[in-house]
Amino acid sequence: MSDLNELIKQVNWEKSEIVPVIVQNVDGEVLTLAYMNEEALRKTLETGYAHYYSRSQKRIRMKGEVSGNVQKVKEIKIDCDSDALLLIVEQVGVACHTGNRSCFYRKLGEPEREVGGIDYSLTVLRELEEVI
Amino acid sequence: MSDLNELIKQVNWEKSEIVPVIVQNVDGEVLTLAYMNEEALRKTLETGYAHYYSRSQKRIRMKGEVSGNVQKVKEIKIDCDSDALLLIVEQVGVACHTGNRSCFYRKLGEPEREVGGIDYSLTVLRELEEVI
Structure with a gap:
């Protein structure tokens, strides 16, 4: 079963050409839901x-390709x-384009929260580029 | 923001009438992906x-309604x-109808794994009923 195609x-x-992917950091924190x-x-x-x-965008992107916030995969599980x-994964930097480590940074009911206010740094713009 | 409708x-x-829900146990283990x-x-x-x-089934079910494997919600986060x-959540019993605690019990590449072989106990049949 080590052959890539078999995996x-x-x-x-x-059932579906696109499947949801839960992304969890090695420390246990759930970072994001991707596809x-x-x-x-x-x-x-x-x-x-x-x-x-x-x-x-209907295309494939390497996470962190532009921003450097890459995710090194340690294990893949299937349901x-x-x-x-x-x-x-081992998350380098942050997972969320808002600058938060995780995309799940708000409890339901909490208002939007910017990390350190509005940040026009190149890193954030690059993150934004990935999202857009 | 404490009003239910506001939440x-x-x-x-x-964007979508049905949203994916990552379910994580309080101990950090990701249990399942639901909707x-x-x-x-x-x-x-x-x-x-x-x-x-x-x-x-196109209907709403309380998780563990029949089997007793309920999930007491401790926190809800939004991305x-x-x-x-x-x-x-605090998972009572197991989250997966296979008898495994988590639905993500297999690494990609690992074969199917039954917990303790084929189990025809009432609990498993009730779990199966929930899935079907």
Whole structure:
């Protein structure tokens, strides 16, 4: 089962061409929910760095490609239905384009929170570029 | 912001009527990926126990309603795009219908694994009923 194609085939792509991916830091913090198609999973397995499928841009991006906030993949788990993945990663920098470490930085009911106010630094603009 | 309707309105339901929900145990273990619509979130907030929208059954179920494997909700977080939720729960029993604690019990590449072989106990049948 070590062959790359065999690994990729474990996901039930017939059910959905794009599957949700829970991204959890090695310290246990849930960082974000992302999506992968077959090619994104292949690139992730080949490189060891998380690649996601952007549903809005309809293309694959390596996480942190521009900003440097990459995710080194330590483990990939698949759920009982074979239609969702859990990536355990080492997050470099922050995962969220807002500058927060995790995209889940707000409790339901809490207002929006900017990290250190509005930040026009190059890093943030690059993060924004990735999101847009 | 303590009003229930205000909490529910924080989710961007216009983008999608059903949002993915990452379910994490208080000890940090990611248990499952589920889905909620507005009503499921309302019932979760009202009762303090996780309710999900079953996409296959097209109806709302309280997690563990039949099996007793309920999830007491400790915290609800919303992501930066307001289109995904993270529930921190106290899991009673197991989260997965296979009998495993987490639905993410397999590494990508590992074969299927039954907990203690095929189990025809009432608990498992009740879990199966929830899934079907």
